[in-house]
Amino acid sequence: MKQSKKNGLMKSLNKKIFLILPIIIFNIIFFFGSFIIGIFSSFGNTFYENGWFIDNNFILLDKNILRNIIFTFKISSIATFISLVLALILLYLIFNNTHLKVFLKKFLYLPLLTPYLLIAFFMMYAFSTSGLFNRILFNLGVIHDLSQGIVFINDISGRGIVLAYIWKTTPFILLVLINSLEHFDFKLLTIAESLGSSKLQSYNNILWPHIKSSFLYSGMIVFTFIFSAVEIPLILGPTRPQMIGHWAFQNFQNGEIALRSQSLAIGSVILFLNIIITLFIGYKLLRQVSYEKNN
Amino acid sequence: MKKIIKYIFISSFIVYIIFPIITNLILSFSNVWQWPNIWPEEITLKHYNNIFNQRNFLKAILNTTTIGIMVILLNYILVIPSAYGVSRLKSKYKAIIITIIILPIIVPPILVLLNLYNHFLVWDLTDHYIGVVIAHMIPSLPYMFILLYLGFEKVDPNYESIFLSLGINPMKGFFTVILPQVKEAIILGGIMTFLISISQYLSTLLIGGGKILTMTLLLTPYIQGGNARIGAAYGILLILLCTFLIYLYERILLGGKKNA
Numbered sequence A: 001m002k003q004s005k006k007n008g009l010m011k012s013l014n015k016k017i018f019l020i021l022p023i024i025i026f027n028i029i030f031f032f033g034s035f036i037i038g039i040f041s042s043f044g045n046t047f048y049e050n051g052w053f054i055d056n057n058f059i060l061l062d063k064n065i066l067r068n069i070i071f072t073f074k075i076s077s078i079a080t081f082i083s084l085v086l087a088l089i090l091l092y093l094i095f096n097n098t099h100l101k102v103f104l105k106k107f108l109y110l111p112l113l114t115p116y117l118l119i120a121f122f123m124m125y126a127f128s129t130s131g132l133f134n135r136i137l138f139n140l141g142v143i144h145d146l147s148q149g150i151v152f153i154n155d156i157s158g159r160g161i162v163l164a165y166i167w168k169t170t171p172f173i174l175l176v177l178i179n180s181l182e183h184f185d186f187k188l189l190t191i192a193e194s195l196g197s198s199k200l201q202s203y204n205n206i207l208w209p210h211i212k213s214s215f216l217y218s219g220m221i222v223f224t225f226i227f228s229a230v231e232i233p234l235i236l237g238p239t240r241p242q243m244i245g246h247w248a249f250q251n252f253q254n255g256e257i258a259l260r261s262q263s264l265a266i267g268s269v270i271l272f273l274n275i276i277i278t279l280f281i282g283y284k285l286l287r288q289v290s291y292e293k294n295n
Numbered sequence B: 001m002k003k004i005i006k007y008i009f010i011s012s013f014i015v016y017i018i019f020p021i022i023t024n025l026i027l028s029f030s031n032v033w034q035w036p037n038i039w040p041e042e043i044t045l046k047h048y049n050n051i052f053n054q055r056n057f058l059k060a061i062l063n064t065t066t067i068g069i070m071v072i073l074l075n076y077i078l079v080i081p082s083a084y085g086v087s088r089l090k091s092k093y094k095a096i097i098i099t100i101i102i103l104p105i106i107v108p109p110i111l112v113l114l115n116l117y118n119h120f121l122v123w124d125l126t127d128h129y130i131g132v133v134i135a136h137m138i139p140s141l142p143y144m145f146i147l148l149y150l151g152f153e154k155v156d157p158n159y160e161s162i163f164l165s166l167g168i169n170p171m172k173g174f175f176t177v178i179l180p181q182v183k184e185a186i187i188l189g190g191i192m193t194f195l196i197s198i199s200q201y202l203s204t205l206l207i208g209g210g211k212i213l214t215m216t217l218l219l220t221p222y223i224q225g226g227n228a229r230i231g232a233a234y235g236i237l238l239i240l241l242c243t244f245l246i247y248l249y250e251r252i253l254l255g256g257k258k259n260a
Helices: A002-006 A008-013 A017-041 A063-094 A098-107 A116-127 A132-140 A159-180 A187-194 A199-227 A231-236 A244-253 A257-294 B002-029 B046-052 B055-087 B094-105 B109-123 B129-154 B158-165 B170-199 B202-208 B215-223 B228-259
Strands: B030-032
Touching (some): A098 B002, A159 A231, A257 B109, B002 B030, B002 B046
């Protein structure tokens, strides 16, 4: 109450909780209501039986789910890692070139506004065995037969999924990074270089700390998103092993009501893993923020 | 030499982004396109004709646009006050409030949708615009909140004391002094919301009961094993529609700024 009196506008509006309350009520009614009941019904009730059990075996001990979780973890870390590195390299290449930056900022809207379902579909015809990519390879003489074509779609290692996510997430990360540099003073780099630091040193010590938190933050969003994603693995992924979100979705759509609570159980597993990842990165971010405040 | 490598790297990235879209642009105009030809043997407009002759097509465009605009407006009404309130909040519960608002980002939609559908059956919101709009608001609210919250954080609180000490009505002051400073975040949040809204498939299907047709719903049967060429044409049209709407949206909001 004391602090709100210090704050001008808040004093006249007096209780800022009235500003915040509507969104919280909305979330509690429509989101928490459904999702907490969702977790409860994953344990099974009269409609949905055997939530956490498959043929009387606990779901987490099931061989399939372990394989699927490992596969999902592999795909999402590879895709996140490649897009983060790509975005960082691109940022270092373009950040002091205003024309390129303006052009890329406009251009990168294109991947952002393509829905996931659509890009999965587009990827399928660009990179399938008889797709345009392999046709170009054939005409260049790299491959000599349809059977030699590189398999991207529905292959066991999930190359197609990784390709699609790099397509979709690199622009997102790059845009976040470009925006985080908006208030960056580029003279600092020139000063550092004139004082004799190498280009790499000045990037490391001046530019990197400035973008680090946006970098980690966007990485976290991308990773958790890919981890629970459905659309792209549904179209581009292999049937076995499956990505975990895809697996939950299949059980959900199957029509068998008993399987629905299993999909809710898998959903809860995804949520649990997501929370761990978020807490891990959030902890690192918090530590960095407090470090910056102390210095 | 360094410069050449740099431009090769950037242009190969751009080619990678354009490549799938170009492929499908060609596919949508092709009639016969056999391996290993890079260019189709026969070019036709019949896939686009097919789409424009469908009765549902215009309705789907209209639905997509209306639902998108409604979601954006309702999100603004909920998010602008709350993001501002939270950014000026100095309480130990701040972290908890933010967590409650942005939690939908990390919760898988499957956990929410089934029970949301059950609730909506009771409240009689299924097969109805309102239900679909609410279902689209749930995943898009947190993103808009984050963008606006970060925007308001950057606005100096001293502005408020200045216009209050000048005796300006706080509401008027908020709309004329504070809000224009976060214009970019507001535009970006609106675009983000619209993009999330158009890519919702499962929630539209489930809550809308197949009666509320959107572009994504019309597109899906072609993706899941229908005529791929019509699907490609649909996809290209969807991208064009989004580009146009976002362009229009930015024009309207930025145009208002010039006049002010």
